[in-house]
Amino acid sequence: MSKKLRLIILPLSALILLLCAGLFLYLRGSRDGVSSHGALHTENGKLIGKKGENVVLRGYSTHGIAWFGEYINREAFLSVKKAGGNVMRAAMYTEAYAGYLEDRETNLALVNSAIEIAKDLDMYIIVDWHILEDGDPGEYTDKAMEFFSEISRSFPNDPAVIYEICNEPNGVSWDAVCEYADAVIHVIRENSPDALIIVGTPSYSSALNSAIKWPLDYPNLMYAYHYYAGQHNDFEALRIAIEKNLPVFVSEWGVNEDENGAPALDDGEAFAEYLSENGISNCVWSLCNKDEVFSALKPECTKLGGWEDDDLTEVGKLMFKYLKGGKP
Ligand code: IDC
Numbered sequence: 602m603s604k605k606l607r608l609i610i611l612p613l614s615a616l617i618l619l620l621c622a623g624l625f626l627y628l629r630g631s632r633d634g635v636s637s638h639g640a641l642h643t644e645n646g647k648l649i650g651k652k653g654e655n656v657v658l659r660g661y662s663t664h665g666i667a668w669f670g671e672y673i674n675r676e677a678f679l680s681v682k683k684a685g686g687n688v689m690r691a692a693m694y695t696e697a698y699a700g701y702l703e704d705r706e707t708n709l710a711l712v713n714s715a716i717e718i719a720k721d722l723d724m725y726i727i728v729d730w731h732i733l734e735d736g737d738p739g740e741y742t743d744k745a746m747e748f749f750s751e752i753s754r755s756f757p758n759d760p761a762v763i764y765e766i767c768n769e770p771n772g773v774s775w776d777a778v779c780e781y782a783d784a785v786i787h788v789i790r791e792n793s794p795d796a797l798i799i800v801g802t803p804s805y806s807s808a809l810n811s812a813i814k815w816p817l818d819y820p821n822l823m824y825a826y827h828y829y830a831g832q833h834n835d836f837e838a839l840r841i842a843i844e845k846n847l848p849v850f851v852s853e854w855g856v857n858e859d860e861n862g863a864p865a866l867d868d869g870e871a872f873a874e875y876l877s878e879n880g881i882s883n884c885v886w887s888l889c890n891k892d893e894v895f896s897a898l899k900p901e902c903t904k905l906g907g908w909e910d911d912d913l914t915e916v917g918k919l920m921f922k923y924l925k926g927g928k929p
Contacts, residue, residue: 633687634682634687634722634723634724634725635720635723635724635725635760635761636723637650638650638651638652638654638656638760639651639760640758640760640795640797641656641725641760641763641797641821642795642797642820642821643797643820643821643822643823643848645846646843646845646846646847646848646849647846647848647880648797648823648848648850648882651760655880656882657880657881657882658687658688658725658850658882658883658884659685659686659687659688659882659883659884659923659924660681660686660687660688660689660690660724660725660884660885660924661681661686661689661690661884661885661887661888661897661920661924662689662690662692662727662729662852662853662884662885662886662887662888663689663690663691663692663715663887663888663889664692664886664887664888664889664891664896665692665693665694665698665699665700665731666691666692666693666694666708666711666712666715667693667694667698667699667700667704667707667708667711668694668698668699669887669889669891670711671905672888672889672905673691673711673714673715673718674718674905674906675718675721675722675906676905676906676907677888677905677906678718678719678722678724678906679722679906679907680906680907680908681724681888681924682722682723682724684921684924684925685924685925686724686924687724687725688719688724688725688726688727688763688882688884689715689719689724689725689726689727689884690726690727690729690765690852690853690884691711691712691715691716691726691727691728691729692729692731692768692853692887693708693711693712693728693729693730693731694731694733695730695731695732695733695735695741695744695745696732696733696734696735696740696741697733697734697735700731701730701744701748702741702744709748709751712728712752713752713755715728716728716752716756716759716761716762719761720759720761724761725761725762725763726761726762726763727763727764727765727799727852727884728749728752728762728763728764728765729765729768729852730745730748730749730765730766730767730768731768732767732768732769732770732801733768733769736769736770736771736772736773737770737772737773737777738766738767738770738773738777738778738781738782738801739773739777739780739781742781742784742785745766745767745781745784745785746784746785746788749764749766749785749788749789750788750789750791750792752764753788753789753791753792753793753796754792756793757792757793758792758793758794758795758796759793762793762796763796763797763798763799764789764796764797764798764799765798765799765801765825765850765852766781766782766785766786766789766798766799766800766801767781767782767800767801768801768806768825768852768853769801769805769806769825769827769853770801770802770803770804770805770806771803771804771805773803774803775802775803775808775811775812775815778800778801778802778803779815779817782800782817783817786798786817786819786822790819795820795821796821797821797822797823798819798821798822798823799822799823799824799825799850799852800812800817800822800823800824800825801825802824802825802826805827806825806826806827806852806853807826807827807828807833807838808838809824809826809838809839809841809842809847809849810838810841812824812842812847813841813842813845813847816847822848823848823849823850823882824842824847824848824849824850825849825850825851825852825853826838826839826842826849826850826851826852827851827852827853827854828851828854828872829854829855829856829857829895830854830855830856830857830865830866830868830869830871830872831856831857831858831859831864831865831868831869832857832865836872836875839851839875839881840875843879843881849881850881850882850883851876851881851882851883851884852883852884853884853885853886854872854883854884854885854886855869855885855886855887855894855895855916856868856869856894856895856916856919856920857894857895858894864894864914864915864916866915866916866919869916869919869920870919873919873920873923877923885897885920890902890903894914894916895916896914896916896917897913897914897916897917897920897921898912898913898914898917899912899913899914899917
């Protein structure tokens, strides 16, 4: 090959390669994923990416991973991503419903698999220690420490992995949650010093006033707020917290039934609108076909991904539309 030809061909192939890589990333939709935002941190109540940009995570929560484990698959996560999502939440029940305390190995395998799938799709993944009936997170601090130590050791400093250390504390004080959080945050940060960690708040992650008054003294923490349209009358606590620059992650929200037994879609839209307008990161409950109002999929839908409009419930349709444009 002549020198002149080489001078043309080499830069040209480099350019083509770059274009292909760009197109590949574009098609994977990663402009809003881990490769573009990297490790996340909080600043003045906001979620910030590696270039100092504001980041909003939007996506779906699984139902209990050991209960509806079939949705921990690439096609399912990809469908959420194609709809505009950039995060998934893996909800791992602790005490109940074949949770971690009952079957450690199965649950660990499912969490690991959810993390690998999300990473492969350039999505963020929230690892949720899903306490519920066990309302006091301190009841199983040792088990939580063991679990979070294992996961953070397996994925040290991984920007994709976000830790949610207690889904919905209930029947306990903020002091008790803080005592638990101190222990678990310490364990995670030993392996992942900068990990983003979401802390549940009292009254089923609905009371944010204590966190505003007495925030935990660590960087890169967010506080959980959960909301169910039709069930909660307002989201005043969230408004106040946002005004006060508390870093809040709406790690679970959904549409419940209104007083007539129909899905409270209007309230759901209003909440989705508020989240969009205020750039609040959130995950919707839940990505499964259980015959209940929150589910994204109709009970008769047995597809595990690649869903079309007809496969979605009324609630699922609203949520997928919302993921698409970030607006309802
Ligand atoms: C619900 C599930 C339901 C299950 C129940 C168990 O949708 O299938 O039978 O848990 O108690 C939450 C919880 C979340 C709940 C959800 C809806 O975090 O586990 O899931 N919810 O009730 N907080 C408020 C509502």
